[in-house]
Amino acid sequence: MASKKRTTIYDIANRLGITPSSVSRALNDKAVNEKTKKLILQTAKEMNYKKNSLASNLRKGESTTIGVVVPRINQNFFSNVIAGIETETYKKGHNLIICQSDESFEKEKKCISMLINQHVNCIITSLSVETNDYQHLQAVLDQDIELIQFDRVADEIESLKVINDNEQASYEAVVHMMKQGYKRIALLEGPQNLEIFRQRKVGYLRALTSHDIAVDNELIKVNAWTKELGAEATRELLSLSEAPDAIFASTSDFSALGVHEVAIEMGFTVPSQLGICGYANEPFTEITRPSITTIDQFSFKMGTAIAELYFEHLNSPETHAAPKVVSIKPELIIRASTSR
Amino acid sequence: MASKKRTTIYDIANRLGITPSSVSRALNDKAVNEKTKKLILQTAKEMNYKKNSLASNLRKGESTTIGVVVPRINQNFFSNVIAGIETETYKKGHNLIICQSDESFEKEKKCISMLINQHVNCIITSLSVETNDYQHLQAVLDQDIELIQFDRVADEIESLKVINDNEQASYEAVVHMMKQGYKRIALLEGPQNLEIFRQRKVGYLRALTSHDIAVDNELIKVNAWTKELGAEATRELLSLSEAPDAIFASTSDFSALGVHEVAIEMGFTVPSQLGICGYANEPFTEITRPSITTIDQFSFKMGTAIAELYFEHLNSPETHAAPKVVSIKPELIIRASTSR
DNA sequence: CTGAAAGCGCTTACAG
DNA sequence: CTGAAAGCGCTTACAG
Numbered sequence: 001m002a003s004k005k006r007t008t009i010y011d012i013a014n015r016l017g018i019t020p021s022s023v024s025r026a027l028n029d030k031a032v033n034e035k036t037k038k039l040i041l042q043t044a045k046e047m048n049y050k051k052n053s054l055a056s057n058l059r060k061g062e063s064t065t066i067g068v069v070v071p072r073i074n075q076n077f078f079s080n081v082i083a084g085i086e087t088e089t090y091k092k093g094h095n096l097i098i099c100q101s102d103e104s105f106e107k108e109k110k111c112i113s114m115l116i117n118q119h120v121n122c123i124i125t126s127l128s129v130e131t132n133d134y135q136h137l138q139a140v141l142d143q144d145i146e147l148i149q150f151d152r153v154a155d156e157i158e159s160l161k162v163i164n165d166n167e168q169a170s171y172e173a174v175v176h177m178m179k180q181g182y183k184r185i186a187l188l189e190g191p192q193n194l195e196i197f198r199q200r201k202v203g204y205l206r207a208l209t210s211h212d213i214a215v216d217n218e219l220i221k222v223n224a225w226t227k228e229l230g231a232e233a234t235r236e237l238l239s240l241s242e243a244p245d246a247i248f249a250s251t252s253d254f255s256a257l258g259v260h261e262v263a264i265e266m267g268f269t270v271p272s273q274l275g276i277c278g279y280a281n282e283p284f285t286e287i288t289r290p291s292i293t294t295i296d297q298f299s300f301k302m303g304t305a306i307a308e309l310y311f312e313h314l315n316s317p318e319t320h321a322a323p324k325v326v327s328i329k330p331e332l333i334i335r336a337s338t339s340r
Numbered sequence: 341m342a343s344k345k346r347t348t349i350y351d352i353a354n355r356l357g358i359t360p361s362s363v364s365r366a367l368n369d370k371a372v373n374e375k376t377k378k379l380i381l382q383t384a385k386e387m388n389y390k391k392n393s394l395a396s397n398l399r400k401g402e403s404t405t406i407g408v409v410v411p412r413i414n415q416n417f418f419s420n421v422i423a424g425i426e427t428e429t430y431k432k433g434h435n436l437i438i439c440q441s442d443e444s445f446e447k448e449k450k451c452i453s454m455l456i457n458q459h460v461n462c463i464i465t466s467l468s469v470e471t472n473d474y475q476h477l478q479a480v481l482d483q484d485i486e487l488i489q490f491d492r493v494a495d496e497i498e499s500l501k502v503i504n505d506n507e508q509a510s511y512e513a514v515v516h517m518m519k520q521g522y523k524r525i526a527l528l529e530g531p532q533n534l535e536i537f538r539q540r541k542v543g544y545l546r547a548l549t550s551h552d553i554a555v556d557n558e559l560i561k562v563n564a565w566t567k568e569l570g571a572e573a574t575r576e577l578l579s580l581s582e583a584p585d586a587i588f589a590s591t592s593d594f595s596a597l598g599v600h601e602v603a604i605e606m607g608f609t610v611p612s613q614l615g616i617c618g619y620a621n622e623p624f625t626e627i628t629r630p631s632i633t634t635i636d637q638f639s640f641k642m643g644t645a646i647a648e649l650y651f652e653h654l655n656s657p658e659t660h661a662a663p664k665v666v667s668i669k670p671e672l673i674i675r676a677s678t679s680r
Numbered sequence: 681c682t683g684a685a686a687g688c689g690c691t692t693a694c695a696g
Numbered sequence: 697c698t699g700a701a702a703g704c705g706c707t708t709a710c711a712g
Contacts, residue, residue, distance in 0.1 A: 022698060031697065036697090060704080
């Protein structure tokens with residue numbers, strides 16, 4: 001049943017008494033006598049021929065493979081982006097090699113290196129939370145491989161980018177909370193080596209200052225980007241003599257979930273005594289009671305936008321002028337946790 | 341900056357006045373004079389050499405690439421399995437090409453075909469809900485490519501398999517509900533072309549009959565495997581003159597979520613008037629109020645088990661005797677929705 | 681330890 | 697339209 005050796009175009013050529021050149025041409029739909037072409041295609045099917053893309057790509061000096069490196073494959077935001085990318089690349093027969101950095105800078109570097117070896121013709125990546133140096137991204141460009149950064153991007157690396165307007169989204173979220181009457185709005189911020197978290201903080205600060213509210217550093221909690229860290233920060237915040245009446249978990253919905261649980265645990269009523277806003281529109285934010293206000297990043301759409309950018313640049317002449325940056329406007333999803 | 345042409349072992353050989361053979365040997369840590377080896381490695385680094393795995397794999401007639409086809413990349417269960425696989429394969433430098441069938445039989449076939457062309461040396465797959473014919477899987481075996489099926493497997497295809505004991509898990513779930521005093525337990529079943537859904541139904545039936553409870557076909561709802569379909573089926577069930585007092589959404593937690601919502605909407609108190617049990621231990625089952633009893637499939641562990649199976653067979657002599665089947669015992673997670 | 685040569689499976693200018 | 701030949705970048709028996 002299982003044949004140790006796969007059928008090649010030589011096998012087909014031998015059987016038909018023609019040259020491999022013609023077989024190759026027929027298989028690739030190039031100019032070949034119609035009758036012979038038909039015969040070749042039929043014979044290929046009979047002999048169970050499967051093209052060897054490795055050989056083909058090697059010869060052509062190109063590949064149809066794209067590398068993807070994300071912090072976590074099994075995190076809603078990233079798996080949605082990947083699903084979006086796959087939906088588009090599949091249509092054109094391009095493949096995705098997917099790695100996860102596990103939020104580790106070391107693993108991220110190794111993954112990128114592996115992908116370069118694999119001769120992918122594009123690397124799509126979102127940085128790990130530890131990443132603070134971008135030589136590995138520069139190395140990608142140096143090998144003349146297309147680079148597309150998304151969401152967690154390194155500004156200083158000149159590559160294609162697909163991002164959200166994090167600052168504006170945060171600004172709007174905080175303004176919304178102020179309009180709901182919240183007076184002391186705390187911020188849970190993410191690791192500031194990542195651009196996205198810096199931008200979200202800027203949005204928060206801009207919202208306060210543009211409404212003549214003084215920034216109180218006591219209300220800003222560093223590195224509260226997981227559920228556990230969000231919970232811990234909340235415990236501290238709600239124990240302050242002048243506790244906040246709202247918390248913007250700018251890092252993630254997981255962090256917001258931590259806030260939510262601690263608030264209930266400490267007897268604060270949401271949203272009347274405490275407003276909560278998260279980030280990312282994870283599915284569970286709709287399910288908690290009260291449901292959590294958050295920001296939708298259109299992750300699946302980010303994925304399709306990335307794929308579109310890729311194909312656009314695959315065909316276009318090297319317009320290394322100014323790498324394109326696509327910004328997708330996130331949307332504030334107002335739910336019960338901030339509606340009073 | 342960007343070099344159109346990548347450095348090859350020839351470039352290194354020329355620079356050093358030696359042959360490509362030696363360069364290749366040095367790079368692959370084969371027997372080479374220590375001094376030359378050092379020199380070669382250093383030069384490779386200087387010249388920014390990156391191995392071309394395509395060429396290497398082609399020459400060696402093997403590859404370190406594994407193909408994965410799952411129904412949905414962005415579904416918790418599958419993304420966890422993938423994360424588990426990646427964690428193990430990464431350690432040994434093997435890559436994952438990932439495709440999603442989108443629950444479409446047609447796309448599944450095309451993905452498998454693409455992966456064969458890509459010369460992957462293993463295909464890992466979980467069938468789409470539409471799949472009712474397995475020629476495409478047989479084709480994988482015919483090309484002498486290792487095949488590992490998981491979760492949604494085709495019994496008749498003799499391949500490696502990693503599965504849950506669905507029947508036993510369902511049996512235990514239903515017995516648990518009976519012990520909680522539920523008398524009329526309904527079943528939401530999945531498409532019966534898939535083995536897993538057949539097994540879950542068998543477990544349900546076995547639980548009833550082994551406890552001398554007559555099976556009431558009115559309480560068995562077909563194809564209720566999404567949230568919407570689960571909700572619809574629940575509406576019908578709860579409108580019966582003799583409505584059920586518990587619903588086992590054997591298809592998925594999404595379906596159970598539909599049950600949950602309709603129950604509340606129709607004024608049934610959970611768990612006192614209606615017990616609910618789902619399947620898969622999706623994160624949100626812990627967050628609903630009341631929380632939902634479900635079955636944990638240890639998805640991440642399934643992933644690592646799959647990878648282990650792969651590496652085991654990579655080295656072992658072709659033991660085509662009886663393809664190994666690894667069964668991972670799922671665990672009933674008892675929560676509020678069935679605790680009265 | 682090292683070199684010369686062949687070959688993995690394919691594609692593509694170059695002739696005819 | 698078709699064939700003969702070279703070559704993508706690498707690895708590996710075969711000699712020495």
